[in-house]
Amino acid sequence: MNRTNTRRTSTLGAVALTAALVLTGCFSGGGGGAGPSPEEGDGRIALAMLQPPRSGLTPLSDDAFKLTRWSTVESLVSLDDAGDAQPALATDWTQSDDTTWDLTIREGVLFHDGTTLDAAAVVNALQNALHASPRPRVLDGYELTAEAVDDMTVRIVTGTPDPILPQRLSSPQLVILAASAYGDDGTVDPTGTGTGPFELTEIGGTSTATLERFDDYWGGPAEAAGIDVTYVNDGAARGAALRTGAADIVEAIPVSQLALLDQALLHEVPMPRTNAVYFNNGEGVFADQAMRAAARAALDPESIVENVYEGHADITGGLFGPALPWAEDVRGDIASSVAPADPAGATITLATYSDRAELPEVAVLVEQQLEAAGFEVRQDVREYANFEPDALEGDFDAIIFSRAVLLETGDPVAYLTSDYSCAGTFNFAQLCDPEIDRLIAAASAAEPGEERQKAIAAVEEAILQADALAPLLHERVVQGEGEGVAGALRDPRERRLITEDTTAP
Incomplete structure (x- = not known):
């Protein structure tokens, strides 16, 4: 982590520890404080999140929703606002009978470790989810098999008819990681193994996470240079982080803080x-x-x-x-x-x-x-x-x-x-x-x-x-976005937040 990023993270940590005080932000990318002006900012996004990881950021747990909110991992399918399935790492799918589906895998996708997405990588990721203990909740009481029909086609056969298999494959708990992410002991490490526009480069335990722009992203490089995440479970501290400019984007600002904040920075979902x-x-x-x-x-x-x-x-x-x-x-x-x-x-x-x-x-x-x-x-x-x-x-x-x-x-x-x-x-x-x-x-x-x-x-x-x-x-939920932030998503499903189009001063 470079010196500027360290300053950003430590400042937000100070906010968390001194929620009751009048705080001053002192890192770039914020909407106030003593850091550089927006014109001098480093192009990074400072994010204050509600809860720390519960399971070391394994995508086979609820931590998966953090990973997708940072756009470091992706699923085979995405959902539009109406909840209908849309292409993501799979470009299309066809159903040949009640239980059999063929998915075409997107070409030209690189994992962050430099390996290439193909049908074998998809099958490997799905098999690891199926054999995980405990299983991801999306697979509770559910059986399927997955096989590579050819280099870019995966066949999924479900144990019983499943009319919403495409929507199921959109789950953040079924994201596709590189083979190097999966350990023989059942552990899964998302560091440097996703396909999204931001590469997870450092996990600071239950305190911080750092992501850098992945220039070889299949959808084109992100606008922001990276994301600096700090977990701030104190509601007053999250409110203070937005008020002082210590964070660009703040999750779940509690009702008790709303009257203390600039209403133009608050977005109710x-x-x-x-x-x-x-x-x-x-x-x-x-x-x-x-x-x-x-x-x-x-x-x-x-x-x-x-x-x-x-x-x-x-x-x-x-x-x-x-x-x-x-x-x-x-x-x-x-x-x-x-x-x-x-x-x-x-x-x-x-x-x-x-x-x-x-x-x-x-x-x-x-x-x-x-x-x-x-x-x-x-x-x-x-x-x-x-x-x-x-x-x-x-x-x-x-x-x-x-x-x-x-x-x-x-x-x-x-x-x-x-x-x-x-x-x-x-x-x-x-x-x-x-x-x-x-x-x-x-x-x-x-x-x-x-x-x-x-x-x-x-x-x-x-x-x-x-x-x-x-x-x-x-x-x-009230989401805080600092002055100058653009392109942050306000997702009722809490799957997406920062994308390749999100920017902060």
């Missing part, structure tokens, strides 16, 4: 992200559905939207909000199927995480509402890295979680499978119901369009009638 209270359906107080129904009935989402989000969120009508405009039209009866019980002083542990600044505040109101209904509540608030493992193990009676419902495929079925099926690997609700599994399978097999939408609505109805969770609201 309705998200396919649902905040909910997940109940432990497997054991403890909430193994009894009548107790889950009592807790769900006690909650007042409107007061949470008004008092915590100051109106910058949408009241939920179910699992799916405004980002899926068809959801309300096909939604069934999502009321509880049982009468609420009397909590009678039952003691529960309510957990959430502090990385999203609003969630601890939500927890305070949820605690008050549950206690008003007769529960005794103990809170457990942690950083996300310490929260997720215990939540997945079912160590809490209830958790408050912000969940993106379209991340994996641009289609809700992958989310329903991973979060609510017996075999799901992201099942915070500890839910296992054969009837819900049957409905998820039916939705997975349904053709895109009205048929699939109605099948998804049937799954939603069954989950909510069982009181597996209590949806609260749908988030709107």
